[in-house]
Amino acid sequence: MKDIAIKYLIKNPLLHMGILEPIRRGTAIILYADTDGVLLKEQKSNAYMLSVANFEKGKELVDSISSCNLILSHQEFMVDYIIDRFRLSKKLECFQAVYIDKAKLSVSEELEIKQLDKIHVEIILEHYGKLSKSELETILEDGNLFGGYKNGILIGFIGNHLEGSMGLLEIFPQYRRLGYGTMLESYMINHMLEKDLVPFAQIEVDNEKSLALQKKLGFSISKDRLFWLF
Template sequence: MKSRALEYLIKDPLLHMGMIEPIRRDTAEILYAEIDGVLMKEEQSNAYMISVDNFEKGQELINSILKCSLIVAHQKYMIDYISNRFGLTEKLECVQAAYMDKTKIHTKEELEIRQLEPNQIEVILKHYNKLSNNEIEMLLKNGSLFGGYKNHVLIGFIGNHLEGSIGLLEIFPEYRRLGYGTILESYMINKTLEDGLVPFTQVEIENKKSIALQKKLGFKISIDKLYWLF
């Protein structure tokens, strides 16, 4: 199943990096993998992930799921069917960005970067509201969030989402436009490379500033879109 899934996904590795990496990290339960599509469930985030060659196969695979509150579809023609079947009302349209190089990024040593602790949850919730309190708690417990410190003062943070993508980049207002976002993301890229993994992230299509940052750091950006439904 694993090899069959990767054989399908590698036909468009950039678009599918968010599915490929969980398989490589052994956090994916592969539910279907054939020449016409892949359906899997990422076990850390409990997110279903689907990519198919045609609507009929997608419909068949979606019908095999009894309950779903979070799913990412890689074809636009699946959105309405998935949303209607599971009563999902929210949608994020994203591009996939992946750092396909193996070379680490040289970074300025302006910040001290270290893992954030569970007792720092309040400062994260104060500045970041895109995830539930429970998800933030899990990320802190897993050691997946990192803070940047300037003169021993926390100025922002970054981390990995539960399924492995780089995200949660937040620079506090008074420290913006000083290049600290670039430093924090470069740190995450280098850390991911050290772990033998591919750095990847997903960016909402209207977030032009973030897309520009990914390009500046050497990420390749998918032409096709993916769609988070919840």
Template sequence: MKNTAVEYLIKNPLLHIGMIETIHRDTADILYAESDGVLIKEEKSNAYMLSVDNFDIGKELINTISRCNLILSHQEFMVDYIIDRFKLNKKLECFQAVYMDKSKLIISEELEIKQLDKSHIEVILEHYGKLSKDRLFWMF
């Protein structure tokens, strides 16, 4: 099922990079993977991630989930149904950026890019108010 999931997701790697990386890290419970969509549950965060070709298959997959409080939909046409189905009260639209080139990115010496770890949680919370401290801990 892993190969089928990746085959579907790799058709649009920029859109699906979060799902692809979750599968590559082996933290994905792949609940559905066919030529029309993928539904996974990320094991550390318990977040569901969905990408589908059409509303009907998305609705069918969403209805297999008994309850959840965090779900990522890669298609806007699923959002209202998900919010209604799980009685969610928050919607957050996110945009990702991905550097796909194999060569090292040349940056200004004024800028330092490094891997985040638990020591950065307070700084993250100071500048980004969309996640709680508890939610950040599962990321590391």
């Protein structure tokens, strides 16, 4: 079923990188794979991920899920049905950004970049409110959050979300517009390449600054959109 899933998803690799990588890393349970779609559950995040060729197959697969509080849909025509089916209330509409190149980026030595741990939970939550404390602690336990230090002072951070996408990029207000976001993201790209991972990120469609940063760093941006529902 893995090969069948990949054959379907690889037809649009930019859009599907966030579902292809969990399969490649072995963190996905593939629940359905055929020529008309793929449904899987990513085990680190407990997120369902769905891509289908038509609404009828999508409805059939969605109805096979007993309960769900986080799902990634790769087709807009499934969004309203999923929201109604599971009584979800939030939607993030995103482009997929993928760093296809294998070449590492140069990283300025202006910042010292170090792996963060649980002692940093509170300061991270103070600046970044999109994760629960338990999710953040898991990311820290996995060693997937890095802080940038200027003269020994933490000025921001970046990491991987549970399902593998790059994100959690936050530069503290007094240190913005100094290029530190570029430095942290360049470091993270190199870190993922060293681990034989494909750097990818999901950028909200109205986040023009982030989209511009991804393009500057050499990311390819999907033409199609994907939808996180929760």
